[in-house]
């Protein structure tokens with residue numbers, strides 16, 4: 001495994017000492033936000049995790065090597081390269097590594113690497129899901145299958161309404177993945193703090209979430225946990241503007257015949273353009289909010305393990 005995986009010394013030491021570590025993904029840097037906001041946000045995420053008392057580990061593939069805990073220069077490299085870096089999910093990992101390419105890991109890819117490294121908590125913006133129109137396109141994110149099998153707890157801001165929220169919930173239910181609401185019973189919708197749908201269980205503290213995670217894995221129940229953390233209301237986007245932007249972006253995607261792994265980056269970019277950057281500001285705010293919560297859950301988890 002050492003041929004493939006390089007864990008930076010700070011992260012390695014924290015893992016050995018059972019100190020809290022939070023994984024951070026890199027597709028959000030390369031494909032989710034424009035340069036230079038992407039790099040600024042990635043560094044702010046790391047600072048937020050530290051401030052909350054955990055060690056951050058941003059994960060990507062550089063020249064075919066999986067790096068757990070990127071340097072600032074490596075974050076800058078991925079951020080500047082943007083969409084020329086390969087968006088890497090489970091399917092893409094062996095290709096990117098064996099061809100010694102640079103790869104940005106999605107939620108699915110980051111979960112796989114986190115599990116290999118022994119990291120149990122991961123903060124991001126939003127997870128992939130069942131796309132609108134999936135009954136025709138069959139576009140269902142590999143993130144969902146990963147959540148079904150890989151033992152990592154993913155803290156996100158809910159499910160973006162570029163996706164089909166109820167179908168995504170159904171898929172996760174079938175796969176046995178709990179969808180938790182942090183201090184909310186309404187499923188957050190990424191840029192918006194609420195939606196018409198409900199989470200499975202509302203939990204009030206990071207300790208309660210950590211206890212649930214420990215219980216699931218102690219019982220040998222394979223798979224992940226989705227923690228949804230609503231964007232703070234004051235920073236939440238205007239619902240009408242977001243709805244209109246998503247409708248327009250979906251139409252543009254159909255017209256341009258975009259499909260497969262290009263869909264999600266295309267939609268996010270169009271929504272940011274149409275909302276004049278409002279969606280980007282909301283995106284940055286919610287990711288930082290998730291970093292803090294993931295660090296608190298990780299701390300609570302490792303406190304119980306002592």
Ligand code: PSU
Nearest residue numbers: 027028032106107125126128141261264
């Ligand atoms: N949601 C965001 N920003 C992102 C993504 C999701 O707000 O950048 C990325 C994540 O890396 C997620 C991926 O895993 O998009 C899902 O892509 P797909 O739908 O192709 O599985």
Ligand code: MN
Nearest residue numbers: 139140141260
């Ligand atoms: Mn897809």
